[in-house]
Structures are given as structure tokens and as C-alpha cells.
Amino acid sequence: MAAPTGLRLPRYRHDPEGTHPPLDSAGYRSTALRHPKQPLVVLPQQLTEVTGPLLGPGRIGEFDNDLTRQHAEEPQGQRIIVTGRLLDGEGRPVRNSLVEIWQANAGGRYRHTGDRWPAPLDPNFDGAGRTVTDGEGRYTFTTIKPGAYPWKNHDNAWRPSHIHFSVFGSAFTQRLVTQMYFPDDPLFAQDPIFNSIPDEKARQRMIARFDLDRTEDHWALAFQFDIVLRGREASVFEDEEDEH
Numbered sequence: 001m002a003a004p005t006g007l008r009l010p011r012y013r014h015d016p017e018g019t020h021p022p023l024d025s026a027g028y029r030s031t032a033l034r035h036p037k038q039p040l041v042v043l044p045q046q047l048t049e050v051t052g053p054l055l056g057p058g059r060i061g062e063f064d065n066d067l068t069r070q071h072a073e074e075p076q077g078q079r080i081i082v083t084g085r086l087l088d089g090e091g092r093p094v095r096n097s098l099v100e101i102w103q104a105n106a107g108g109r110y111r112h113t114g115d116r117w118p119a120p121l122d123p124n125f126d127g128a129g130r131t132v133t134d135g136e137g138r139y140t141f142t143t144i145k146p147g148a149y150p151w152k153n154h155d156n157a158w159r160p161s162h163i164h165f166s167v168f169g170s171a172f173t174q175r176l177v178t179q180m181y182f183p184d185d186p187l188f189a190q191d192p193i194f195n196s197i198p199d200e201k202a203r204q205r206m207i208a209r210f211d212l213d214r215t216e217d218h219w220a221l222a223f224q225f226d227i228v229l230r231g232r233e234a235s236v237f238e239d240e241e242d243e244h
Contacts, residue, residue, distance in 0.1 A: 023036060076106050161187075
């Protein structure tokens with residue numbers, strides 16, 4: 001399909017070596033069951049890939065970006081504010097882009113039928129939110145700091161506290177998923193998902209920065225987490241099938 005006159009189709013850009021994890025990571029056992037066995041095929045981006053449904057503010061509810069106000073009572077745990085900018089490979093803001101998050105509660109448990117470990121569910125916390133970036137590419141969420149939780153990848157395995165992020169371009173085919181971690185987590189050293197990123201500098205870009213200036217007195221700690229889509233400072237994006 002030929003592009004209409006004046007429509008600029010995006011081009012693929014290759015991120016620096018070591019930015020993204022190998023599809024088959026030895027320490028992350030489930031990748032052995034799902035990584036592709038054949039070389040990937042790059043498909044050209046045409047009109048279908050660069051246009052799509054409107055994801056504007058009219059689809060966002062009043063408390064969609066405040067996970068502490070979605071129920072009649074407050075959730076348990078430490079209140080936090082997470083803010084940042086969505087940027088392209090040239091450092092320019094990506095405006096009006098849908099940003100979604102999902103996370104475990106303060107006890108490290110997801111509101112999901114597949115999560116059965118005996119940490120309490122919080123009736124006042126669903127663990128999901130969304131917002132749209134503003135004219136500067138900025139987003140803000142108010143939520144609860146998630147707890148660590150066990151998983152079955154290896155002996156005495158625990159995932160560090162983290163928040164999943166999903167960002168969209170102008171179409172659903174342009175979705176990218178990443179994880180945000182918290183500074184100085186003692187579980188980094190034994191987590192194969194975090195350590196599947198070959199480049200140490202790329203791993204550090206998955207860790208949010210504590211932001212005292214945006215911390216609200218007697219209310220919530222603040223963390224800054226920018227998401228860069230491409231280029232030398234690109235964020236690390238993951239396989240969308242990863243449930244952890």
C-alpha cells in the first residue's frame with residue numbers, strides 16, 4: 001500500500017548492542033520455552049502501522065492515573081508519585097501518547113487469578129492505571145510502592161519491587177512494554193530478568209530516580225522515570241508475553 005502524499009512513514013532504528021536482552025536468556029528459564037527458533041522478519045511500516053484508534057484524553061477517567069483514589073477507602077502501603085517524560089530517539093517529547101501501568105500491591109500480590117501466593121489482597125487496590133502524555137511528553141501516576149514477591153524461576157527466587165509500563169504510539173501495533181525498578185533494591189543481584197540486559201548502563205536506565213523536589217510533604221515520596229523509545233539512551237523494552 002503506497003503512503004498518501006505528505007505522510008512520513010517512520011523508519012526502524014537499531015539500538016546500541018547490549019541494550020535489550022537476548023530472546024533466550026539462560027538464567028530466565030521460561031524464555032527457553034517461548035523464544036523464536038527462526039530469524040525474525042522485519043516488516044515494512046505502512047499506513048496500517050502508523051495510523052490507528054484515537055487514544056486521547058476523552059478515554060481517560062478522573063482517577064485512572066491515581067491508583068489510591070479508585071475505591072471508597074485508601075489502599076495499604078507507602079504512597080508514591082511516579083512522573084517522567086516519554087521521549088523519542090532525538091530527545092523530543094512524544095505527545096498525546098497512552099501510558100498504562102500495572103503492578104502488585106504493597107504485599108507483592110497482583111489482583112489476578114493466577115497469583116495464588118499467600119499475601120493478602122487489598123480490596124482498595126486494583127494495581128492498574130493509565131494516562132496520556134501532555135504537550136511536553138510528561139506523565140504522572142500516584143500509586144502505592146509495590147512489594148517484592150516470590151516466583152518459581154530458581155531457588156528462593158524473589159522479584160524486586162517493580163512497576164510495568166506500556167506505551168503506545170498512534171496505533172496498537174506500536175506498543176512497547178518495560179519495567180521500572182526502585183533505587184538500591186537488594187534483590188537486583190539475583191534477579192535474572194533485570195540481569196538479562198547485557199549492558200550495565202542500560203540496566204541502570206530501568207531504575208527510577210528518587211525526586212525530593214516532587215515529593216509531597218506528609219503525603220507521598222516521588223520518583224522520576226523517563227522512557228526513551230530509541231537511540232543511545234533507549235529504555236529497555238521486553239517481550240509482551242512476560243507476565244512477571
